[in-house]
Amino acid sequence: MVAEWVSFNVIDTERQDWARGWAKLKEYVEREGHARVPYGHREGATPLGQWVAEQRRAFTAGEMNGLRARRLEQLGMVWSLADKRFQENLEAARAYYEEHWTLWAPRTAAMLDRPVGQWLSNLRRPGALDGHPEWKTALEAVDGDWNPSWPAAWQRH
Template sequence: MTGQRAQRLEKLGMVWSPADERFQENLAAARIYYEQHWTLYAPRTATALDRPIGQWLSNPRCPEALEGHPEWETALREVDEDWNPAWTTDWQRHYAAVRELLREED
């Protein structure tokens, strides 16, 4: 299969591996969580779409967890550019709330 054909099939939602399929399902839940909380720095107990999204989001933050899957990190950054910040959890959650409040201001 040519690279172009594979890219077209991927855009149509073709799944090439169970791991990619699970990632996409969890990413959909992450998007819902982000819409509600303005951050992907969810507590480990957080859920969205009946998925343990908090635990799922904490796993790729471990060193080398996304090794071999740069597209997964790109997808997470497209939802929330600060999904894996270097600063503390509390700071990130407060920052996200203030950022959204300021976005609503003229």
């Protein structure tokens, strides 16, 4: 019994550190309503933002066991912030398309409190979608002509 206690409380500090990080994240989620912790955020002496970033890295690298991943997902963990932001902006783009029948929004256009015009303009830049073919497919599903070869002025009219 003593050996088990020593093993858990002294030798297995990684498990304790993870449990403390998870508890701090749970407190954060209960207070803020989400698990998107800024990298520099601290909860007391705990660098929670760094801890969350390390959990994302471990998950992406396949170094996290399923139980930990499920526990974090129950708190609302977002594994890819870029994908999450893309989905939020895509929802705004869909709303813009339903109202204007095009995704050739002026840069100043906003929808659902998101700068959809600037976002789409950024995505039209050469190489912006490299490594994200699923994003291009999602945009084409909304508007097949979201990024045509003809001029923007012509498309808008």
